[in-house]
Amino acid sequence: MPITESEIIKLKEQAKSIRHDIIDTTVWSGGAHIGGALSMVEIMTILYFKYLNIKPEEPHWEERDRVVLSKGHGGVGYAPVLSARGYFPKDELKEFNHFMSNFGMHLDSLKVKGVDVSTGSLGHGLPMAVGLALGARLQNKSWKTYCILGDGECNEGSVWEAAMSAAHFKVTNLITFVDRNKMMIDGRTEEVMALEPFADKWKAFGFIVKEIDGHDFKALSEAIDYAHSETKAPVLILCNTKKGRGVDFMEDQVKWHYGSIDSDLAAKAHESVNRG
Amino acid sequence: MAKEVTGTTWTVYDANTMTQAEIYGSVLCELGEKYPKIVGLSADLAKSTKIGVFGDKFPDRFFNVGIAEQNMFGVAAGLAKSGLLPFVSTMAAFTAMRGLEQVRTDICYQNLNVKIIATHGGVSFGAAGTTHHCTEDISIMRSIANMTVIVPADGIETACAVRAAVEWPGPVYIRIGRGFEPTYYQSEDYGFRIGKAQTISEGTDITLICCGITVLQAAEAAKMLKEQDGLSVRVLNMHTIKPLDEEAIMKAVLETRRIITFEDHNIFGGLGSAVADVIAKSGKGCAFEKAGIPDCYCVVGYPEDLYCHYGLDCDSIVNKVREVMGRDFEEDESWEDEV
Numbered sequence: 162m163p164i165t166e167s168e169i170i171k172l173k174e175q176a177k178s179i180r181h182d183i184i185d186t187t188v189w190s191g192g193a194h195i196g197g198a199l200s201m202v203e204i205m206t207i208l209y210f211k212y213l214n215i216k217p218e219e220p221h222w223e224e225r226d227r228v229v230l231s232k233g234h235g236g237v238g239y240a241p242v243l244s245a246r247g248y249f250p251k252d253e254l255k256e257f258n259h260f261m262s263n264f265g266m267h268l269d270s271l272k273v274k275g276v277d278v279s280t281g282s283l284g285h286g287l288p289m290a291v292g293l294a295l296g297a298r299l300q301n302k303s304w305k306t307y308c309i310l311g312d313g314e315c316n317e318g319s320v321w322e323a324a325m326s327a328a329h330f331k332v333t334n335l336i337t338f339v340d341r342n343k344m345m346i347d348g349r350t351e352e353v354m355a356l357e358p359f360a361d362k363w364k365a366f367g368f369i370v371k372e373i374d375g376h377d378f379k380a381l382s383e384a385i386d387y388a389h390s391e392t393k394a395p396v397l398i399l400c401n402t403k404k405g406r407g408v409d410f411m412e413d414q415v416k417w418h419y420g421s422i423d424s425d426l427a428a429k430a431h432e433s434v435n436r437g
Numbered sequence: 438m439a440k441e442v443t444g445t446t447w448t449v450y451d452a453n454t455m456t457q458a459e460i461y462g463s464v465l466c467e468l469g470e471k472y473p474k475i476v477g478l479s480a481d482l483a484k485s486t487k488i489g490v491f492g493d494k495f496p497d498r499f500f501n502v503g504i505a506e507q508n509m510f511g512v513a514a515g516l517a518k519s520g521l522l523p524f525v526s527t528m529a530a531f532t533a534m535r536g537l538e539q540v541r542t543d544i545c546y547q548n549l550n551v552k553i554i555a556t557h558g559g560v561s562f563g564a565a566g567t568t569h570h571c572t573e574d575i576s577i578m579r580s581i582a583n584m585t586v587i588v589p590a591d592g593i594e595t596a597c598a599v600r601a602a603v604e605w606p607g608p609v610y611i612r613i614g615r616g617f618e619p620t621y622y623q624s625e626d627y628g629f630r631i632g633k634a635q636t637i638s639e640g641t642d643i644t645l646i647c648c649g650i651t652v653l654q655a656a657e658a659a660k661m662l663k664e665q666d667g668l669s670v671r672v673l674n675m676h677t678i679k680p681l682d683e684e685a686i687m688k689a690v691l692e693t694r695r696i697i698t699f700e701d702h703n704i705f706g707g708l709g710s711a712v713a714d715v716i717a718k719s720g721k722g723c724a725f726e727k728a729g730i731p732d733c734y735c736v737v738g739y740p741e742d743l744y745c746h747y748g749l750d751c752d753s754i755v756n757k758v759r760e761v762m763g764r765d766f767e768e769d770e771s772w773e774d775e776v
C-alpha cells in the first residue's frame with residue numbers, strides 16, 4: 162500500500178525520537194557506535210513502525226517477520242527502536258554496556274527481546290538471513306526476512322557468498338538493505354577498499370537493485386513495496402545515507418564511527434536533532 | 438570544551454601512559470627502519486590496533502585490505518612467500534576464528550614467516566560482548582603446528598616480544614589486550630626470551646603460573662600473601678605458551694607441589710591445560726587448579742569488572758591461594774613409589 166503523507170509525518174517524528182534515544186543511550190553506555198546507528202534510523206523506523214508483522218508482547222511468535230542486523234555494531238541504534246516498539250522499557254537502556262547488563266554493544270539474541278539473531282562479527286548476517294528465508298519457504302511460512310548490511314561490511318567475502326546463494330536459490334522472501342554511508346572505521350569506503358561500481362556488483366550477483374535516498378521514507382516505502390511484489394530475484398535496497406545523520410557535528414565524520422559523549426555534547430546533539 | 442573520546446581503543450585523550458597497542462605500533466615503526474623487509478597489514482582496524490602508525494610512516498609497505506580478514510591472512514602468506522616479513526594485526530577474534538583457516542593452512546602449514554599481533558584478546562573488549570571477546574585463541578593457536586604463541590604481560594613485554602619475533606623463525610602469534618591494561622615491567626631490559634618463563638617472585642609454598650593481565654595481579658597477590666599469611670608464593674610469567682618452558686613447570690611441581698594457573702581465556706585448552714599436560718606427563722603428584730573463564734560466554738561489562746567476576750584480580754587470586762593451601766593434599770616426601 163502506497164505510503165500516505167500523514168504516515169510520513171508520523172514516521173519522521175518517530176525517527177526523531179529514536180535519534181534522541183540513541184544519543185541518550187550513547188551517554189549511558191560510556192561509548193558506542195553512534196555514527197552508523199544514526200545513518201540507519203529511517204530504515205529501522207520504517208521497518209518497525211510500518212512494515213514488520215510482529216507482536217512485541219510475544220517476541221517469539223512463530224509467524225513474525227525476522228530481522229537480521231548484519232552490521233551488528235549498530236546495536237545502539239537497534240535497541241532504542243525495539244524499546245520504542247514496546248519490547249522493553251526505555252529505562253533498561255540505561256544499563257547499556259554496564260556490568261552484567263543484557264545489552265552489550267552488539268546485541269545478543271538470547272538476552273535482548275526482539276533480537277532474532279546475534280550479530281557483531283561482520284559478514285555473518287546475510288548468510289543467516291538466507292537460511293531463515295529458505296527455512297520459511299521450505300515450511301510454507303509467509304513471514305519475511307529483512308537484513309541490514311553495512312557498506313564496509315560488504316568487503317567480507319561471506320557477504321558475496323551469501324549473495325550468490327540468495328540469487329541461486331531465488332530467495333525472494335528476503336529483503337536486503339545496505340546502509341551506504343560511504344564510511345567504515347579507517348576512513349571512506351572508496352579510499353580504504355573501493356566498492357564502486359557497487360550497484361553493478363550486486364546486479365552481477367543476480368540481485369535486482371533499487372538505489373534510493375535512505376533517509377527518505379517515501380523512497381524507502383516504494384522500494385520495500387517493490388521488493389514484496391518481486392518474485393523472480395532477490396531485491397537489494399541500496400540506501401544512500403550519511404553517517405551520523407541528524408547530529409550536525411557528527412555528520413559524515415569518520416571519527417564518530419565509535420565515540421562517547423558527555424552531557425554537554427549530548428545537549429548539543431539533542432539540539433541538532435530538534436532543529437532537524 | 439566538552440570532552441570528546443573517540444576511536445575504538447579505550448580512551449584517546451587523558452592517556453598518561455601508552456597503551457599496549459600503542460607501544461606495539463611505535464616499536465614496529467622503529468623496526469621498520471632497521472628491517473626494510475617488514476610490511477604491515479590490517480583489516481579496517483589500522484587505527485584501533487595501532488599498526489596504522491607503521492602505515493603512516495611507511496605507506497608503501499602497508500596494506501589495509503578493508504574488512505576482509507581471510508583475504509588479509511592469505512595476502513600475508515603470499516607476501517611472506519615473496520620474501521617479505523609481514524606483521525598482521527586485527528582483533529584476536531577475527532584472527533583466531535575468522536581468519537583461522539588461512540592462518541593455519543596458508544601460513545603455518547607452509548611455515549611462513551608471518552608475525553601476527555592480535556589485539557582485544559580475552560575479554561578485554563568487555564562491553565562489546567561475545568562477538569568481540571576471544572577466550573579461545575590460546576587453545577586454537579597452540580594446537581597449530583609450527584606456530585609460536587606469546588601472551589605478553591603488558592606493553593613493555595609486548596615490545597620485547599615484537600622485537601624477538603623479528604629474529605624468531607616461522608609464524609608467531611602475539612596476543613595483547615585492548616587498552617589501559619596497567620604495566621608490570623618498567624623497562625625492556627629484564628631478559629625476555631621466547632620460551633623461557635620469567636620468575637616474578639621466588640617462593641616455596643605454591644606457584645602461580647600466569648600470562649597476560651594476570652601477571653601483575655598475581656605479583657601483587659604474592660606480596661599480600663607474604664605479609665598477611667606468611668606464605669612464600671612463586672609467580673611465573675609464562676608469556677610463551679608455545680614452546681612451553683616445561684623445565685620451569687617441573688621445577689615448580691618439585692619445589693612447591695601446589696600450582697594454580699591464571700589466564701584471561703576459557704579454562705579449557707589454554708595456559709592451564711598446557712601446564713596440566715606437563716604435570717600429567719611427569720607422573721608427579723601436585724595440587725592443581727586452573728582459573729579463567731569457566732567455559733561460558735562472558736557477561737558484558739568493563740574488563741576490570743569482568744576480571745573480578747571471573748576471579749582474575751588480585752583479591753580473588755589471594756582467596757584462591759588460601760583455598761588451595763587449605764586443601765588436604767598428600768604431601769608425600771618421596772615419589773619413589775609413584776609412577
Ligand SMILES: Cc1ncc(C[n+]2csc(CCOP(=O)(O)OP(=O)(O)O)c2C)c(N)n1
Binds near residue numbers: 198
Ligand atoms: C569480522 C569483523 N571484522 C572487523 C570488525 C570490526 N568493525 C566493527 S564496525 C567496522 C566497520 C564497519 O563499517 P560499515 O559496515 O560500513 O558500518 P557503518 O559505517 O555503517 O557503521 C569494523 C571493521 C568486526 N566487527 N567484524
